[in-house]
Amino acid sequence: xxxxxxxxxxxxxxxxVGAAGVVGVAGxxxxxxxxxxxxxxGNGGDDQEDRDRSDQxxxxxxxxxxNDDPTRDDWNHYGGVTPYWTNILEPLVWVSNEMELVPxxxxxxxxxxxxxxxxxxxxxxxxHNGEExxxxxxxxxxENILDExxxxxxxxxxxxxxxxxLDTHLVEFTTTDPFPTFPGTIAHNMxxxxxxxxxxxxxxxxxTGPFQVEEIEQHQEVRTSAxxxxxxxxxxxxxxxxxxxxxPNTRTLSLENREIDVALAPPRSRIASIxxxxxxxxxxxxxxxxxxxxxxxxxxxxxxxxLRQALNHAISQETIVDTILEGVGDPGRGPISPxxxxxxxxxxxxxxxxxxxxxxLVSESGYDGETLEILVANDLVDGxxxxxxxxxxxxxxxxxxxxxxxxxxxxxxxxxxxEAHLILKESGSNSGDADYIxxxxxxSEGDVNQRLYEEEGTGLHNLGGExxxxxxxxxxxxxxxxxxxxxxxxxxxxADEAVTIPLYxxxxxxxxHENIDGANLGAVPQxxxxxxxxHWE
Amino acid sequence: MWKFVLxxxxxxxxxxxxxxxxxxxxxxxxxxxxxxxxxRQQMGGQTPSAEAIQQFRxxxxxxxxxPVQYVDWVTSILQGDLGQSYHSDSSVTQLIIDNLxxxxxxxxxxxxxxxxxxxxxxxxSAVHKGxxxxxxxxxxxxxxxxxxxxxxxxxxxxxxxxxxxxxPTSGYGTIDQLVLPAITLGTxxxxxxxxxxxxSMLEVLDEEYIRxxxxxxxxxxxxxxxxxxxxxxxxxxxxxxxQFGYLLNGAVIIEIVFQRPGLGRLLxxxxxxxxxxxxxxxVLVIAVLFVVxxxxxxxxxxxxxxRISFEGAPK
Numbered sequence: 001x002x003x004x005x006x007x008x009x010x011x012x013x014x015x016x017v018g019a020a021g022v023v024g025v026a027g028x029x030x031x032x033x034x035x036x037x038x039x040x041x042g043n044g045g046d047d048q049e050d051r052d053r054s055d056q057x058x059x060x061x062x063x064x065x066x067n068d069d070p071t072r073d074d075w076n077h078y079g080g081v082t083p084y085w086t087n088i089l090e091p092l093v094w095v096s097n098e099m100e101l102v103p104x105x106x107x108x109x110x111x112x113x114x115x116x117x118x119x120x121x122x123x124x125x126x127x128h129n130g131e132e133x134x135x136x137x138x139x140x141x142x143e144n145i146l147d148e149x150x151x152x153x154x155x156x157x158x159x160x161x162x163x164x165x166l167d168t169h170l171v172e173f174t175t176t177d178p179f180p181t182f183p184g185t186i187a188h189n190m191x192x193x194x195x196x197x198x199x200x201x202x203x204x205x206x207x208t209g210p211f212q213v214e215e216i217e218q219h220q221e222v223r224t225s226a227x228x229x230x231x232x233x234x235x236x237x238x239x240x241x242x243x244x245x246x247x248p249n250t251r252t253l254s255l256e257n258r259e260i261d262v263a264l265a266p267p268r269s270r271i272a273s274i275x276x277x278x279x280x281x282x283x284x285x286x287x288x289x290x291x292x293x294x295x296x297x298x299x300x301x302x303x304x305x306x307l308r309q310a311l312n313h314a315i316s317q318e319t320i321v322d323t324i325l326e327g328v329g330d331p332g333r334g335p336i337s338p339x340x341x342x343x344x345x346x347x348x349x350x351x352x353x354x355x356x357x358x359x360x361l362v363s364e365s366g367y368d369g370e371t372l373e374i375l376v377a378n379d380l381v382d383g384x385x386x387x388x389x390x391x392x393x394x395x396x397x398x399x400x401x402x403x404x405x406x407x408x409x410x411x412x413x414x415x416x417x418x419e420a421h422l423i424l425k426e427s428g429s430n431s432g433d434a435d436y437i438x439x440x441x442x443x444s445e446g447d448v449n450q451r452l453y454e455e456e457g458t459g460l461h462n463l464g465g466e467x468x469x470x471x472x473x474x475x476x477x478x479x480x481x482x483x484x485x486x487x488x489x490x491x492x493x494x495a496d497e498a499v500t501i502p503l504y505x506x507x508x509x510x511x512x513h514e515n516i517d518g519a520n521l522g523a524v525p526q527x528x529x530x531x532x533x534x535h536w537e
Numbered sequence: 538m539w540k541f542v543l544x545x546x547x548x549x550x551x552x553x554x555x556x557x558x559x560x561x562x563x564x565x566x567x568x569x570x571x572x573x574x575x576x577r578q579q580m581g582g583q584t585p586s587a588e589a590i591q592q593f594r595x596x597x598x599x600x601x602x603x604p605v606q607y608v609d610w611v612t613s614i615l616q617g618d619l620g621q622s623y624h625s626d627s628s629v630t631q632l633i634i635d636n637l638x639x640x641x642x643x644x645x646x647x648x649x650x651x652x653x654x655x656x657x658x659x660x661x662s663a664v665h666k667g668x669x670x671x672x673x674x675x676x677x678x679x680x681x682x683x684x685x686x687x688x689x690x691x692x693x694x695x696x697x698x699x700x701x702x703x704x705p706t707s708g709y710g711t712i713d714q715l716v717l718p719a720i721t722l723g724t725x726x727x728x729x730x731x732x733x734x735x736x737s738m739l740e741v742l743d744e745e746y747i748r749x750x751x752x753x754x755x756x757x758x759x760x761x762x763x764x765x766x767x768x769x770x771x772x773x774x775x776x777x778x779x780q781f782g783y784l785l786n787g788a789v790i791i792e793i794v795f796q797r798p799g800l801g802r803l804l805x806x807x808x809x810x811x812x813x814x815x816x817x818x819x820v821l822v823i824a825v826l827f828v829v830x831x832x833x834x835x836x837x838x839x840x841x842x843x844r845i846s847f848e849g850a851p852k
Contacts, residue, residue: 073627074579150585150589150593150596151579154586155580155586190580218798220710220796246796253706254705254707257698257699257705259698259706409567409568409573412577440584447584
């Protein structure tokens, strides 16, 4: 077997293609939302037209290396392939890069009662086996998820038997309780619509997506081909392979070796070398997530607001982003990423780095030199290094701290039991419903507070009272402005009371060969679109 | 000999019983609720509801008292059933079978690489004791021992995949995808075997029968390779056997760096995912592999050199 060694000559050719190409390359894969392309994902991805490709030919295939095994047994229920990344299966509702809901297999939806929703299906959409999508398959798909995953009923607020086909293209959902974020919650690949004939023992995944399965090599790769009868814009590539390479360094080396064309999530430590390689480029996409230090406001001494404000003044977000994160991500100002429309990023209190003010606040507080525990999960990328910077910064204002790194499951337990003062964490939504982030993080009955709240009436990062009311108000309203106003006020309280130390807003990165154009990284990266992907010689 | 085999078999059963109890208890004392961890992972990081967690616990029998769970587990193992993964409908037995061959293949190839390097190097080093070749090979062995596997893996990728473009960086299924992992795995072991063989050879070369062989006028090559090496290999067999057992555990780092399936990787992934049935089943299988390998090594040892006896075994 031989491997492509013609890279250097190609590099030389590409260099001469011109400066326009370089400009196009810089932002090639995403972020540009200027195009109103009719694929409806709000991210046209055709910003590479500047590039002169006249002397090059299109190659019909490409390979994308992902960091998660797409053939894991968890996905047997979809026929053996993950609905994430692969574009084989699609949900009723999509989410744009601005976290807005986009009609997908459903063209419209309407709340018809306090607990009922009607979704009209797009007509003429075909499954990969040639059959048309009707309400029956939608009912089947939802029932199947409710049946397969014990968490699904609670997550979707649905129970088996509550999904009904009203006619061929109309489905009614009755939620178990009033659930205003239902459409956002199902804007998620986990609730992909599939044909009942899918069968993982025969590697048969039957969805409606632009790519259909050709071959599955367990734990190695999934080869797909373009689906000619795709209802939306047909893919440009004829074949697309998804290969799993979990080790980030190996993924990048495979890209450099041209075994793959796109490497998702390369290690931050390799960014400089990717950027200095003329044949590679880096794409970035903001995610609806943020890294922050959650402060345990019910444990002494961090129950003192002056001390919490002091801690905020000790940290320089810019330093963390520039040094530890190698420039991936933006300095954070609150716990909610600004790509979520109701984020109050620009308006909430900003604690600027000021050691003198920090030290002053420390002496005003009741802090008596106690050591603060900083809890970090071992799988948070660069978490340990970030914790060290935070520790150093706290030293600067006279606050002692100790870092405790725990394996993820143990971390999760320790966090919920309120064992630490400071908890380094990254939050984010992986569906169109971003309300989840504020509810789970800051409502008394949200994920992180619930255990202690129920047991002792305390919690971790919950302020309770008015903030709970505001979060509930935002959660329950269908009106975007009202939601934004309620959440903004809640975020202002969170900032004033210094419940968190914001660190950064997350970005997802991918590295690609210069001869790859048009990938659309999604705001939720797992929902990235590959229909515009082009591969040039 | 048969009495020896019987005694070893009985002790093996006790060892395995001990392992089963320890494994079973250990996973229950590990922090992190499996129900919550598994569900959270399936939900892509989102939080499962308390009802979902309760439902999962009762579906999987996690609410039963630990002794009851242990008895249930052992009973089904005795019936040949290692249980089901919490994550999917896959049986633990099937998962182990699926991952056994890739690990076995890697261990075998790694061992072949190790022996190919170690046997000639160890012999040359002993024969040229104190010379340049000896120092050179000792230095190489030291390097091989101290180099972390993952680092060597990346280094080999850089050289053979990126610069020379003769081998792929990663993957599983073809021979060329096996070369770099086998070299990575084999090098560390080669270093151990080289050092052992060298000292063993030096000892043997000092023996009287070697002097006798030389004095009979046999060619040095015959003396070294036929008479000395054969006897010097005896301790090496033990190490090779034990190391092979260790390799069968799966060289986790290598499996991760080169993106290969295997038992080591399955174990690590399952521990992090708190997929207890896999962890328990796999640890038990690994213990069996170890016990069996040790047993075979002892028997082989005795077979190669009948003078070797075992405590309690007939002389």
